[in-house]
Amino acid sequence: MHVVTIGTGYVGINTAAALAYIGHSVWGVDVDAGKIERLKAHKAPISEAGLDALLALPLDLKFTTDLSECVQTADVVFIAVGTPSLPNGEANLAYVMSAAEDIGKTLVPDHDVTIVVKSTVPVGVNEMLERRIRERVASNGGDGKYLHFASNPEFLREGTALLDTFYPDRFVIGTRDDLAYQMLYALFEPIIRQTFEMPAFIEAPAMRPDTQCLRTDQISAEMIKYASNVFLALKISYANEIAGLVEKLGGNMADISRGMGMDRRIAPYFLQSGLGWGGSCFPKDSLALLSMARDYGYEMPIVQAAVDVNARQKTNLVLKILYKLHTLAGKRIALLGLTFKPRTDDVRNSPAVDIARDLMSRGALVAAHDPEGLEQARIIYKDDGFVFCNSPEDAANGADALVIATEWEVYRTIDWAKICRLMRKPILFDARNLMRDHRDLVSGFDYTGL
Ligand SMILES: NC(=O)c1ccc[n+]([C@@H]2O[C@H](COP(=O)([O-])OP(=O)(O)OC[C@H]3O[C@@H](n4cnc5c(N)ncnc54)[C@H](O)[C@@H]3O)[C@@H](O)[C@H]2O)c1
Numbered sequence: 001m002h003v004v005t006i007g008t009g010y011v012g013i014n015t016a017a018a019l020a021y022i023g024h025s026v027w028g029v030d031v032d033a034g035k036i037e038r039l040k041a042h043k044a045p046i047s048e049a050g051l052d053a054l055l056a057l058p059l060d061l062k063f064t065t066d067l068s069e070c071v072q073t074a075d076v077v078f079i080a081v082g083t084p085s086l087p088n089g090e091a092n093l094a095y096v097m098s099a100a101e102d103i104g105k106t107l108v109p110d111h112d113v114t115i116v117v118k119s120t121v122p123v124g125v126n127e128m129l130e131r132r133i134r135e136r137v138a139s140n141g142g143d144g145k146y147l148h149f150a151s152n153p154e155f156l157r158e159g160t161a162l163l164d165t166f167y168p169d170r171f172v173i174g175t176r177d178d179l180a181y182q183m184l185y186a187l188f189e190p191i192i193r194q195t196f197e198m199p200a201f202i203e204a205p206a207m208r209p210d211t212q213c214l215r216t217d218q219i220s221a222e223m224i225k226y227a228s229n230v231f232l233a234l235k236i237s238y239a240n241e242i243a244g245l246v247e248k249l250g251g252n253m254a255d256i257s258r259g260m261g262m263d264r265r266i267a268p269y270f271l272q273s274g275l276g277w278g279g280s281c282f283p284k285d286s287l288a289l290l291s292m293a294r295d296y297g298y299e300m301p302i303v304q305a306a307v308d309v310n311a312r313q314k315t316n317l318v319l320k321i322l323y324k325l326h327t328l329a330g331k332r333i334a335l336l337g338l339t340f341k342p343r344t345d346d347v348r349n350s351p352a353v354d355i356a357r358d359l360m361s362r363g364a365l366v367a368a369h370d371p372e373g374l375e376q377a378r379i380i381y382k383d384d385g386f387v388f389c390n391s392p393e394d395a396a397n398g399a400d401a402l403v404i405a406t407e408w409e410v411y412r413t414i415d416w417a418k419i420c421r422l423m424r425k426p427i428l429f430d431a432r433n434l435m436r437d438h439r440d441l442v443s444g445f446d447y448t449g450l
Pocket of ligand 1: 099
């Protein structure tokens with residue numbers, strides 16, 4: 001099939017490349033000319049395991065900044081642009097609206113084409129985008145009978161995005177339109193049935209998944225995405241709330257998480273205590289869900305509590321550092337990790353950045369390192385007062401305390417004895433409990449886990 005993905009960010013590029021790999025003819029479109037130039041040179045615009053290798057294959061995959069170059073021949077058009085938070089917590093729909101405008105302006109359908117919203121959008125937005133595109137196409141003299149619409153929320157995780165794209169737990173296709181459903185099913189069929197040849201550039205799972213395909217109405221599909229993401233966020237907040245009590249009562253939180261996770265009804269994932277959740281999805285999706293509820297005069301105390309516990313987790317860490325150092329004014333804090341989780345270069349809404357800002361607002365100097373996220377951080381946070389460091393040793397040099405803010409594996413095996421010698425005071429806050437089971441490696445430190 002001929003496919004277009006509008007947006008070549010974390011979702012768009014992984015989707016585009018995977019669909020090309022299973023045999024479709026794909027165009028990736030983005031307004032960011034720099035990204036498109038990189039992609040044309042077969043270079044991934046983001047750091048994601050296996051993506052560079054996939055883009056280096058001779059796939060039928062092209063890139064452009066001009067939608068009109070490819071939309072006319074498309075059978076399926078994905079909207080995969082960002083939906084970040086507005087200051088009031090609502091989802092910012094400017095990018096999905098502009099993608100819809102672009103489709104409406106350029107498409108004069110002469111064969112069936114299904115327009116699919118992959119971006120995470122609040123309930124009702126699929127319907128609104130459909131109306132807008134139909135109006136625009138009609139005003140250009142286009143025939144709406146060829147237009148079909150579906151919601152297809154995305155569940156990939158940054159860091160394992162290709163693994164998740166090739167081996168997903170489920171597809172959710174929200175549409176009342178039979179043809180749209182059939183087209184999407186056919187598009188994804190090699191993945192749904194797991195009949196494609198496993199790519200060598202990503203570690204295959206031990207067993208192929210039993211991928212489910214759930215057809216729903218559009219509203220339910222939109223809500224499945226929010227309800228799933230926020231459920232995972234509240235699982236983490238719950239683990240953090242229990243960890244806070246365990247800190248007072250005694251007990252080993254790692255064992256407690258393990259013991260809970262052995263129950264198949266609970267499952268071991270998202271039960272690790274630490275600095276809390278962040279990134280470009282959980283924070284904005286929880287706020288958007290609360291905002292949707294507020295519009296309908298409906299309270300969601302459980303979701304609100306998950307947000308509050310997550311904020312408290314970060315403040316508690318800063319207070320622990322303050323109590324240990326007595327004052328933060330003029331103190332140098334080494335921060336290891338800027339991304340919101342390991343194996344990605346995404347530093348958006350990272351808890352590491354939140355605590356760094358809090359420390360700086362209290363007068364500390366934050367010397368930060370990250371193995372993958374420095375380039376992005378230098379761009380996004382250039383005015384925030386960070387001292388960006390090219391190595392953990394540079395960050396630790398002369399520091400009064402060190403915080404592990406992202407659980408990068410490489411930090412486990414750095415030369416901790418050298419780090420200890422370089423610091424003014426060997427005080428370690430392990431906000432991700434990375435060294436909890438390797439305390440011998442950091443035996444020279446005054447150690448605090450979370
Ligand atoms: N990142 C994730 O892990 C993830 C997972 C599941 C779902 N989602 C959802 O998917 C959507 C996209 O997320 P992302 O992380 O890929 O975003 P992103 O910010 O990485 O990428 C969005 C891309 O869209 C481009 N863009 C914006 N407006 C455009 C337009 N009119 N035409 C063409 N390109 C345009 C931007 O330049 C950018 O490259 C969001 O709604 C997000 O919530 C993200």
